[in-house]
Amino acid sequence: MPHDRPFAPQDLRPKPTRSRPLRIATAAGALWLGLILGWSGFLTAHQFRPGNASTLQHAWPPGSRLHPRPDALTAVLFAHPECPCFSATLTETERLQTLLREPLQLFVVFETDPAFDLFASRHFRRVSAWKNATIVHEADNREVALFGAQTSGQVLIFDKDRRLLFSGGITGSRAHEGDNPNLERAVAAARSRAPKVVLTPVYGCSLR
Amino acid sequence: MTMTRAASSAAAAEKVNAPPDVTALAETLFRNEERQVHIRTDQHFFWLFLVQWLGGIVLCGLVSPVAWQGTTMSIHEHLVAAVGLGGLIVGFPMALIRLMRGCGLTRHAVAAAQMLFAALLIHLTGGRLETHFHVFGSLAFLAFYRDPRVLITATVVVGLDHWLRSEFWPESVFGVSTGSLGRVLEHVGWVAFENAFLCWSIALSRRGMRAVALRQAKLEEANHRIQEQVLERQRAEERLRESERQFRTAIAKSPIPVMMYDEGGVVRLLSQGWTAYSGYTLEDIPTLGDWTQKAYNGRSDAVRAHIDQLFSLSEPVHEGEWTIRAKNGEPRVWDFHTVPLGKDGSGKRLLVSKGVDVTERKDAERQKNEFLALLAHELRNPLAPICSALHVLGEPAADAATVDQMRQMAERQVGHMARLLDDLLDVARISQGRFELRKEAVELGAALEGAAGSVRPFCEERRHELQVRRPAHPLWVQADRTRLEQVLTNLLNNAAKYTDPGGQIRLSAEAGAAEAVIRVRDTGIGIAPAMLPRIFELFVQGERRLTRSAGGVGIGLSLVKRLVELHGGRVDAFSPGLGQGSEFVVRLPALPGADPGRAMGQALLAGDQPQAAAGPAGWRVLVVDDNVDAAEGFAAALRLHGHEVRVAYDGPSALALADHFQPQAVLLDLGLPGMDGYEVARQLRENPALKRAWLAAVTGWGQPEDRQRSKDRGFACHLVKPVRLALLVQLLAEVQAGASG
Numbered sequence: 001m002p003h004d005r006p007f008a009p010q011d012l013r014p015k016p017t018r019s020r021p022l023r024i025a026t027a028a029g030a031l032w033l034g035l036i037l038g039w040s041g042f043l044t045a046h047q048f049r050p051g052n053a054s055t056l057q058h059a060w061p062p063g064s065r066l067h068p069r070p071d072a073l074t075a076v077l078f079a080h081p082e083c084p085c086f087s088a089t090l091t092e093t094e095r096l097q098t099l100l101r102e103p104l105q106l107f108v109v110f111e112t113d114p115a116f117d118l119f120a121s122r123h124f125r126r127v128s129a130w131k132n133a134t135i136v137h138e139a140d141n142r143e144v145a146l147f148g149a150q151t152s153g154q155v156l157i158f159d160k161d162r163r164l165l166f167s168g169g170i171t172g173s174r175a176h177e178g179d180n181p182n183l184e185r186a187v188a189a190a191r192s193r194a195p196k197v198v199l200t201p202v203y204g205c206s207l208r
Numbered sequence: 209m210t211m212t213r214a215a216s217s218a219a220a221a222e223k224v225n226a227p228p229d230v231t232a233l234a235e236t237l238f239r240n241e242e243r244q245v246h247i248r249t250d251q252h253f254f255w256l257f258l259v260q261w262l263g264g265i266v267l268c269g270l271v272s273p274v275a276w277q278g279t280t281m282s283i284h285e286h287l288v289a290a291v292g293l294g295g296l297i298v299g300f301p302m303a304l305i306r307l308m309r310g311c312g313l314t315r316h317a318v319a320a321a322q323m324l325f326a327a328l329l330i331h332l333t334g335g336r337l338e339t340h341f342h343v344f345g346s347l348a349f350l351a352f353y354r355d356p357r358v359l360i361t362a363t364v365v366v367g368l369d370h371w372l373r374s375e376f377w378p379e380s381v382f383g384v385s386t387g388s389l390g391r392v393l394e395h396v397g398w399v400a401f402e403n404a405f406l407c408w409s410i411a412l413s414r415r416g417m418r419a420v421a422l423r424q425a426k427l428e429e430a431n432h433r434i435q436e437q438v439l440e441r442q443r444a445e446e447r448l449r450e451s452e453r454q455f456r457t458a459i460a461k462s463p464i465p466v467m468m469y470d471e472g473g474v475v476r477l478l479s480q481g482w483t484a485y486s487g488y489t490l491e492d493i494p495t496l497g498d499w500t501q502k503a504y505n506g507r508s509d510a511v512r513a514h515i516d517q518l519f520s521l522s523e524p525v526h527e528g529e530w531t532i533r534a535k536n537g538e539p540r541v542w543d544f545h546t547v548p549l550g551k552d553g554s555g556k557r558l559l560v561s562k563g564v565d566v567t568e569r570k571d572a573e574r575q576k577n578e579f580l581a582l583l584a585h586e587l588r589n590p591l592a593p594i595c596s597a598l599h600v601l602g603e604p605a606a607d608a609a610t611v612d613q614m615r616q617m618a619e620r621q622v623g624h625m626a627r628l629l630d631d632l633l634d635v636a637r638i639s640q641g642r643f644e645l646r647k648e649a650v651e652l653g654a655a656l657e658g659a660a661g662s663v664r665p666f667c668e669e670r671r672h673e674l675q676v677r678r679p680a681h682p683l684w685v686q687a688d689r690t691r692l693e694q695v696l697t698n699l700l701n702n703a704a705k706y707t708d709p710g711g712q713i714r715l716s717a718e719a720g721a722a723e724a725v726i727r728v729r730d731t732g733i734g735i736a737p738a739m740l741p742r743i744f745e746l747f748v749q750g751e752r753r754l755t756r757s758a759g760g761v762g763i764g765l766s767l768v769k770r771l772v773e774l775h776g777g778r779v780d781a782f783s784p785g786l787g788q789g790s791e792f793v794v795r796l797p798a799l800p801g802a803d804p805g806r807a808m809g810q811a812l813l814a815g816d817q818p819q820a821a822a823g824p825a826g827w828r829v830l831v832v833d834d835n836v837d838a839a840e841g842f843a844a845a846l847r848l849h850g851h852e853v854r855v856a857y858d859g860p861s862a863l864a865l866a867d868h869f870q871p872q873a874v875l876l877d878l879g880l881p882g883m884d885g886y887e888v889a890r891q892l893r894e895n896p897a898l899k900r901a902w903l904a905a906v907t908g909w910g911q912p913e914d915r916q917r918s919k920d921r922g923f924a925c926h927l928v929k930p931v932r933l934a935l936l937v938q939l940l941a942e943v944q945a946g947a948s949g
Contacts, residue, residue, distance in 0.1 A: 021308075022313065025304065025307075025308060025313055026313065028300065029300065029313070029317055032296070032300040032317075033320070035296055036293065036296060036297055036324055039289070039292070039293045039296065040293065040324075040327070040328075043285065043289050043293065043331065044331075044373075044376075046285050047331070080276050082274070082276055082281075083275075083276055084271060084272030084273075084274075084275070084284060084286070085272075085334075087334070088334055111278075113278075113279050115279045116279075152276075175272065175286075175334040176334050176335045177334050177335055177336065178335055178337075205275055205276040205277060206276070206277040206278060207278065208277075208278045
């Protein structure tokens with residue numbers, strides 16, 4: 001439709017923004033980044049905050065009703081049935097069995113409490129599917145006490161002579177899957193059969 | 209991709225006289241579209257952030273909602289992070305999207321936030337490999353901005369995150385206890401790899417946007433040109449319509465008769481003037497046939513044939529004067545001009561005819577011709593008796609009585625001619641607005657007596673009884689005495705002329721309501737009722753038979769009316785009918801309480817015969833006039849009164865004669881050939897012996913400015929031809945008496 005004014009579309013780009021709002025927005029952005037950085041740092045720090053390690057120091061505790069095989073390494077895992085981080089431990093345990101390339105007898109001891117429905121725990125269901133794992137759950141948590149486990153994700157590896165080779169966690173941080181130095185040290189300890197117990201931090205919920 | 213309508217039609221234009229620059233226009237369109245893309249993408253990220261945040265919360269709620277310490281649970285840090293840190297990460301860019309949509313800071317904040325949220329998600333999911341895909345997906349989303357700089361921001365954020373972690377928590381990134389720059393670069397490299405493809409895609413997309421913008425700009429420019437052309441055409445059509453409307457209005461409202469018609473005989477336009485002068489409207493004469501039939505009656509066929517010939521014209525033509533019959537039956541004379549207008553849109557030839565109604569002009573010409581004929585007759589009338597008188601005076605056998613009789617007759621006829629010429633000049637001056645009145649307080653009784661005295665000889669000649677009744681008390685008016693008496697004299701003369709011998713004429717004046725009422729009543733031939741309304745018009749005459757016998761050309765009453773109106777009064781004529789006499793009533797504003805003492809006394813009236821002054825005779829008088837008869841006439845008259853007179857017929861002769869004759873008085877004609885009277889007067893004054901000579905200018909020019917000029921040039925007197933010899937003689941006697949006294 002003819003118009004009575006020549007065509008000259010308006011430049012819709014924003015007019016030069018007033019400097020004051022832009023400065024305010026920039027300052028707010030800097031504050032924002034700072035807060036994110038701080039919170040992320042706190043979150044990351046929490047991620048690498050370990051729990052209490054096992055008190056067992058040398059060998060299989062006497063009085064334990066668990067009977068390890070004399071022809072294989074034995075690993076004992078301690079788990080809180082609802083600990084979110086334990087999934088990563090289970091994943092690393094699977095990788096541990098692969099990396100060791102020798103028979104490994106596995107005991108998974110669940111902290112039991114009437115408050116928890118053990119059989120509904122996803123961790124219990126997952127371990128139940130393992131062929132070489134023995135699930136231990138006691139009403140009195142006697143084995144947890146005998147082995148001195150305090151944190152979910154605690155792993156103890158014994159040689160054929162029931163000597164303690166490794167005590168600690170096998171994840172890099174809380175709920176963190178993937179290659180990590182703790183797993184590597186566990187594998188090395190199991191292979192080397194060094195006399196000194198290899199210790200690593202344990203990341204998980206407290207068993208007590 | 210098409211340019212958005214908003215971008216292309218957002219033409220809140222400033223006035224630009226020049227056509228749009230296509231390149232600049234394309235750039236503007238591209239920038240506008242780019243901004244729209246930024247705004248749209250901002251909007252998308254706003255909702256994506258919301259979904260991501262809520263999704264992260266749900267994920268944490270499902271995977272790690274609580275942490276345990278034995279049987280005691282607490283909210284897991286991951287859930288707190290999902291809500292708090294996740295909200296913090298997406299909150300700032302969402303606020304910017306709302307407040308500064310489309311802004312560059314917003315886009316970069318979005319990019320940073322998206323990468324930070326990817327890092328959070330990876331953390332919340334425990335470093336799952338699949339979660340890392342969020343980073344690459346985010347980069348693809350950010351490419352929607354079509355701004356490579358945004359990808360740079362995102363990449364920088366990823367790189368910084370990796371570098372910080374590699375420094376402080378290498379396990380969180382690489383799964384080993386030590387980090388390395390190489391591993392950082394490797395991770396960033398993968399991001400950069402994707403960025404490269406995304407930037408290439410962005411470049412292609414932007415190139416496409418520019419191409420579309422350029423096409424749009426060209427289309428808009430072409431559209432603009434088309435619109436300008438259409439607009440110009442509309443303007444031209446509007447101007448044409450306006451011009452046609454003005455043309456039609458000019459014709460329709462023209463006070464001159466104008467008709468426009470086509471060769472089909474249809475009358476297209478008829479001016480108001482045509483209707484005003486002919487009485488016919490367009491409804492009366494919608495076709496030429498109607499016009500010719502009604503206006504030309506029996507000659508309509510011939511006229512129509514003539515009009516049809518006009519259509520072959522290519523130049524205007526003057527058809528001349530034609531007599532038409534108006535609607536009321538009155539014949540009118542119209543002078544026609546016709547102009548061809550070419551052809552209309554349907555191919556029909558058009559003509560415009562203008563008719564100038566010259567009926568009144570014709571009547572005026574006829575009246576003027578009649579007047580001139582009558583004037584010539586009236587001017588010749590006195591010549592006969594003058595010639596007769598002169599012949600008799602030349603006869604040696606003429607006795608004194610006869611000579612005196614002939615002289616008086618000649619004087620009367622000269623006076624009659626002089627009055628006629630004076631009246632004509634007065635009418636002309638009044639018509640031109642050059643007539644001046646010298647008003648003064650005039651007592652009406654004296655004016656009546658003066659006027660009666662001037663016509664009394666004529667009345668006695670025709671044996672009329674003239675009665676004058678003065679007002680009961682002195683009645684004053686502010687008037688030019690001479691002109692007032694001229695009015696009364698004209699009315700009395702008319703009464704005497706138009707009354708059979710032995711009739712009665714009454715002249716009276718009385719006081720009215722703040723006015724003076726003068727009546728001139730006669731028992732004459734009366735005035736026909738049809739003539740009464742026109743009796744004061746110029747050149748209107750009543751009975752020509754009597755007019756011829758009594759003299760006059762029909763300007764006397766017109767002059768009376770104009771003079772009375774100049775005095776602020778009015779004059780009316782009354783008559784019962786022909787043969788029943790008439791009465792003329794003049795009403796003038798009365799001068800309230802005028803002091804009789806201001807009366808100037810009896811002036812020298814026009815009709816009075818001045819007495820010859822009985823003074824000492826014997827002045828030397830020089831008469832200078834190139835008219836020999838006039839000069840000799842003056843000389844003879846002055847000699848009869850005892851003056852010694854010499855005559856000269858030109859300036860140089862007069863100067864030579866004056867030097868020898870040393871006249872005491874000089875009658876000097878101003879209109880001398882060669883050296884005029886003014887120059888002669890000047891040279892006479894240079895003669896010491898003639899310094900005190902009395903100089904009188906004799907001339908046919910009697911305007912006030914003429915009199916003043918004579919006075920300025922040293923003339924003591926300004927005499928207007930024809931000079932009454934008796935007056936001249938008396939004047940000389942008075943001057944002579946004054947000089948000797």
